[in-house]
Amino acid sequence: MNKNLYLDVHVLQTVPPSCVNRDDTGSPKTAVYGGVNRARVSSQSWKRAMRLEFNHLFESEQIGFRTKNIKMLLVDRLKELDTTKDLSTLEKIAEVALTEAKIKSTGGKKDVLFFISSTQIDALAKLALEYSSDDSSKKEKDKKYKDKWRDALTNNPSVDILLFGRMAASDPELNFDAAAQVAHCISTHAVSNEFDYFTAVDDCNTDDNAGAGHLGTVEFNSSTLYRYSTVNISELMDNGLNIDEVGDVINGYLQAFIKAMPTGKQNTFANRTLPCFTYVTLREDQPVNMAGAFEKPVPKSSNGYEAKSIEAFIEYTKKVYDNYVNFPTKSWVVCLDDVSIDADRVKMNNLPELVIDKLKKLN
Structure with missing residues (x-):
């Protein structure tokens, strides 16, 4: 694909008391931005x-594994392909x-994590059996199979390899450039971490004066977050996907980025929320982070942060469009409240289909 085409996704989402993502001390991650x-x-x-x-949005053969246990995956597939050989041989x-x-x-495990698709594991397993049964000399085999090994690990990348790279x-030669970029999300306002002091009672303790069986503290915060990601549609197509396959990837990507939530301390805080505002654009010049x-x-404010955050976002995007970049080729907004923005107002269930339809018209 010769022309530039980017899908930008901007999300404002309020998260109640939570510890979604911890640092090495167990504290919620923070950053200083705008001096606060x-x-x-x-x-x-x-x-x-x-x-x-993605496990719920794509077929199993469309997604991959990021693991050090490549040998385990390969042996499991070899067992399915050849039931005549014992485990030691495989x-x-x-x-x-x-x-x-x-x-x-080293010791059956790769030294570092490696991203591999289900289809690549299958291709590698078939090639491994072919190589083991080849009676040619080592020199001849090395020459014959050199490109085959590379092809097994580069052809048929999974959706997550295409999006997030390898x-x-x-x-x-096994590297893949990521078609998607995801920004560290930050709160739209200043935040101070807080501490929850908790105790746990021993259910089987009969001593009424024994006190708590366990006590401790957990750090948390709450905030309205600005989240941003972009997908290079041209990159996906340059990697061999046709427009229908790109549509399938974008459908899953939009649903996952907008609805997924990291699971840190989720059992403690039950902090699963959905965005209050989602703004999606197709751009033909460059991606633009609106942080x-x-x-x-x-x-x-006694009225919270959501309304003012949406207002600040809309005001800033207008300034950026007026002074630096073109207005998007197409834009959509999903919002809980009425907003004044130059974009089609849609529901989340309809958003992926509308984006894909526009992509097909542009191609």
């Missing part, structure tokens, strides 16, 4: 939540295949 402390959720955390959501075949494919491992330090709308933090 903000709540923050890392892009890695939200992408992980999205990948878990493990040796797998080890040889991983070595030939330049997937370094880096293989041991063999850069600058909140460089000046939204002030405290």
